[in-house]
Amino acid sequence: MVSPKDFVGRDVLSILDFNREELDYIMDVADEVERNMDAYRGLLSGKTMAILFFEPSTRTRLSFEAAMKKLGGLTLDMGEPTRASIEKGETLTDTIRVVQNYADLIVLRHPKEGAAKLAAEVADIPVINGGSGAEEHPTQAMLDLYTIRRCKKRIDGLRIGILGDLKYGRTTHSLAYALSNYDVKLYLVSPELLRMRREVLRHISGRIEVQELESIDQVLPELDVLYVTRIQKERFVDESEYLKVKGSYRVTIDTLSKMKKDAIIMHPLPRVDEIAIEVDSTPNAVYFKQVYYGLLTRMSIISLVLGALSGK
Amino acid sequence: MVSPKDFVGRDVLSILDFNREELDYIMDVADEVERNMDAYRGLLSGKTMAILFFEPSTRTRLSFEAAMKKLGGLTLDMGEPTRASIEKGETLTDTIRVVQNYADLIVLRHPKEGAAKLAAEVADIPVINGGSGAEEHPTQAMLDLYTIRRCKKRIDGLRIGILGDLKYGRTTHSLAYALSNYDVKLYLVSPELLRMRREVLRHISGRIEVQELESIDQVLPELDVLYVTRIQKERFVDESEYLKVKGSYRVTIDTLSKMKKDAIIMHPLPRVDEIAIEVDSTPNAVYFKQVYYGLLTRMSIISLVLGALSGK
Amino acid sequence: MVSPKDFVGRDVLSILDFNREELDYIMDVADEVERNMDAYRGLLSGKTMAILFFEPSTRTRLSFEAAMKKLGGLTLDMGEPTRASIEKGETLTDTIRVVQNYADLIVLRHPKEGAAKLAAEVADIPVINGGSGAEEHPTQAMLDLYTIRRCKKRIDGLRIGILGDLKYGRTTHSLAYALSNYDVKLYLVSPELLRMRREVLRHISGRIEVQELESIDQVLPELDVLYVTRIQKERFVDESEYLKVKGSYRVTIDTLSKMKKDAIIMHPLPRVDEIAIEVDSTPNAVYFKQVYYGLLTRMSIISLVLGALSGK
Structure with a gap:
């Protein structure tokens, strides 16, 4: 039997990391979020999600940002990648090590395959792959x-x-x-x-x-x-x-x-x-x-990974 | 007699859509907002405003963002228009249909005359014209x-x-x-x-x-x-x-x-x-x-359009 | 004896403006913030910090933004400087006079030496120097x-x-x-x-x-x-x-x-x-x-300057 505890602290790198029961559970929670939107509003109060998008993406970024904010959480957006970080030549590894000091969760989009995996290895907090290379989403x-x-x-x-x-x-x-x-x-x-x-x-x-x-x-x-x-x-x-x-x-x-x-x-x-x-x-x-279903799904997965549904 | 109910769900496309009594009412509410700033702080809790600015504008964007946030609402900013959306060739119509899934209100600035009107026709939620072409503001x-x-x-x-x-x-x-x-x-x-x-x-x-x-x-x-x-x-x-x-x-x-x-x-x-x-x-x-008066005015109009002042 | 009152409304332009006792006090508060993170979560509710960065800076910007948000405050980011404001030729002085209508505190980063000092002279609210020229940070x-x-x-x-x-x-x-x-x-x-x-x-x-x-x-x-x-x-x-x-x-x-x-x-x-x-x-x-220590330090200094720790 799948339980919310199974998701706490997990990275979401590949869809292959989730079996059918887990996928069904994520969808069940999405249903639940829609039914009780008001109750979920403060669920992630005090939690912070860092948005690291090294590729332009309005839609996916907005969807994650909306999901986190509608759950009462904070978002920190590193902003457009062409600027600061990249100009100064910092590695992805260093960026992750910096950002995890501010956040409880990282959503990463990156043009290179394997970037999300690398980030997850470095990070002490969960990493959600928001799209990497031509690989996975x-x-x-x-x-x-x-x-x-x-x-x-x-x-x-x-x-x-x-x-x-x-x-x-x-x-x-x-x-x-x-x-x-x-x-x-x-x-x-x-x-x-x-x-x-x-x-x-x-x-x-x-x-x-x-x-x-x-x-x-x-x-x-x-x-x-x-x-x-x-x-x-x-x-x-x-x-x-x-x-x-x-x-x-x-x-x-x-x-x-x-x-x-x-x-x-x-x-x-x-x-x-x-x-x-x-x-x-x-x-x-x-x-x-x-x-809209994407919003519910992301509210579900974020809540699960951050352990907000696995209380006593 | 004008009442808050007259504003609920309305688009704000042209100043011509508002008569003198309505304009006076919007200003009365702005007075009220200033007098009771603390009471208004949580008024729009749980509401979301999408900021779609297809033209650079620091001042108008900041004013709307501050107005919404000071009322306790969430903002989602699509960010600079030169990137993602436009590059990928999405139409304004499609962008509106996407964004309205995340928001209760859209503020749109666009270089083309008629863009705000088009957006309002497509959207199921109210649209505020944040400036369109050389037309209106x-x-x-x-x-x-x-x-x-x-x-x-x-x-x-x-x-x-x-x-x-x-x-x-x-x-x-x-x-x-x-x-x-x-x-x-x-x-x-x-x-x-x-x-x-x-x-x-x-x-x-x-x-x-x-x-x-x-x-x-x-x-x-x-x-x-x-x-x-x-x-x-x-x-x-x-x-x-x-x-x-x-x-x-x-x-x-x-x-x-x-x-x-x-x-x-x-x-x-x-x-x-x-x-x-x-x-x-x-x-x-x-x-x-x-x-500063602009901040109060926008707090007023946003509250009215979102129906936050028309409760019992 | 240093007390929280000594910091209220002060600009943070140069490290030379602070003596040893004050620096020690800022660090004591940083310790306190870490020990009582939950208690500090709503401390700056209703307060707004404007982020005016005229130079790209992911790290310092994120640190200030995280500090303010984790204290329950609002942030307003003017965004990338290459766009709107500068294109339209507005002076820094005018930008400050506009922005202070929305905020209780300004964090400024600017490529020119003396910019933070100029901003502080113009502003009615405290200004924190987030780095200016090759001068100070x-x-x-x-x-x-x-x-x-x-x-x-x-x-x-x-x-x-x-x-x-x-x-x-x-x-x-x-x-x-x-x-x-x-x-x-x-x-x-x-x-x-x-x-x-x-x-x-x-x-x-x-x-x-x-x-x-x-x-x-x-x-x-x-x-x-x-x-x-x-x-x-x-x-x-x-x-x-x-x-x-x-x-x-x-x-x-x-x-x-x-x-x-x-x-x-x-x-x-x-x-x-x-x-x-x-x-x-x-x-x-x-x-x-x-x-991480930077986050705590900035939470401390922001709280002190905004007078949130000098209540009865």
Whole structure:
């Protein structure tokens, strides 16, 4: 049986560090947070979270900041990375050793793979990986899971498509790992060039049914969930190749017309034009609700890691 | 009769959305806030304001942030616009839909006219226009009105000069609209090139006595209030033209000597050299007090819009 | 006898403004803050500190922000200086007059010497110098003193070496002044080019025993404290000169082997490579603890200046 004690002081580096029971528990607490928002308002009074983002990120930063503040905690934001610290040449290790004097928890986003792990090794306080390199984004995967559970009332038994850049999109890696804890069928749909990383595929293939495709069309009628990610122009040497791909990975009203009535469309945001604006007003579009579920999920995980729910 | 209920959930997009009774009410609440600062300290506990500034602005941002925090509310600042969001190409509409998941109120500053209106249409929560394009700056007009009321004990019956760039200066537009609710005589003093926008002039001319002038000299002895704004070099094609204009729109001790003893000098700040520093220490200079009255005004409007004053 | 009343409303511009009894008192309060952290949590509720940093500084900014927030106070950060204010050409004097409307205390960092003094003259509220030019950094000196007292249980009777750039390093000036209140022997070790400023040397020489050296080697066995600072390449015209110097001012395990067993190594941070990483894990390395002692020291000084400890 999972209990709040199991989370106290833990780092959140990879979604792989959490088993199904733990993921379910985090989601149960997110439900609880929503039901008792007022009661949670002062929960983290006297606790401080340091936000160390070495990559620009409005959305993830705001989400963590809102989560901490709504729980009554303090936030300290190191600010834009291009300035002070980096100019003066301080190592990440030293920055962590400085910052942990002010905080009870660190949220780190860093362009380099392995940075979160390194930080966690150095820090005496828990470190949450807020996205590192092209690798992982564990709290995004938790909120994606939670969005599915909220919108579909279950995760087991679903057929889920992940569309777009599965090679560099760190959210897709973490989500695939997370879903492999459940009884789902996963369709990985991407251009040849941007196929799911081999190590992720290897891990999940042994656990759930996975199918790789280059086109979404044939599986649209089966899908309960379509998770869309952006394909970046910079990934292609040949622009004509990019333009061809771009069109065929765009979700429109026409795409929806081929899907189940109650299928949901998700996206980690920001969206550029990979989902047509006309889709926004359909009940299938849940990508803005995802932001709200993300807030609840992060309130849950922060509270658990800081031990605020494991009192007598 | 105006009551706090009339403000709950309202957007603050244009000063034209508020009638005289409402403006007076906002100022009455500002008085009340000052008298009971301690009682207001926890008023907005549990409420969150998102600050979305797509244009640099230290003063307006700090004023809103201070107002919200001093009422016990939380603030979430999206930070500098040049980074994350814009780089990734997200639309304003999407940003609003994301941010409203974290907040009860949005304050938006944007370089494009119409941005605040667009945001308000999309958002499920109230939007306060913190300045949009060269158009309007409604809360600045409210604080300007309030400063006049505080310093002159009334607004009706005053003779008020607005000096400088009346074409591009958004504060002058909002202020002229605001003053047209009162029984004032307005002198609009500007170079030919920077005359008050025609649509503003048309609106206010039907309501109050207005006179346009190119020189302030002849009306100085009549004025109760002189509102000074900056004339920017960039507005002129010919630098010699700019230099000529600049000198004659500068307020000095000599200017004061031609005015009533109790006339007040206002300025939206930042000031460069359009008011001589020697004026600062006179009792006529109220432009730094204006900042404090601005804090009270914004505490008032935020409390009203969030419904914190409309309880039983 | 020093009492909390002696600090209320005072500016903190130079370490020279504080005598030994006052410095001891600030440190006593820092001890007290640590012992009763929970009791201090709401001490500054309703108070606001404005952070005006015209130079990038992650560490000092975070330390002040953490100190204020952990005492229950509000912070308002003007943000990066390159933007709004400076673009619009506002003077420091005007910025101070604006900001003091929102705050009870200003912390200022500025590249120009004399800026903090100017700000204090203009402001009606206390100003803390968070570092100005190459001049002074008084709260850093206080935390350095406190670190020594915490780690060595006393200050009197110690032999202390300050190593590195004693000409441009503002922390070394303030520290030397601060130490001259105690019965210490001071070794000032630097390249000829970067010798301690003459006015500092003149001041402290009359009060304590001081010796200037170019090499640390001969005094290593005597030292109780070694305070290391960075030597910047830009100070040297000739790169070969820099490289020579750099090597001989680097602290390594070998350096430690020549020192007393219980000597401590301090550094104001950020460190680049002037202390070898291998030193970090020795009990002699206290430079990360210094950060924590800095938090306590700043909590102390802020509380004192704001009069929160001088109640009935």
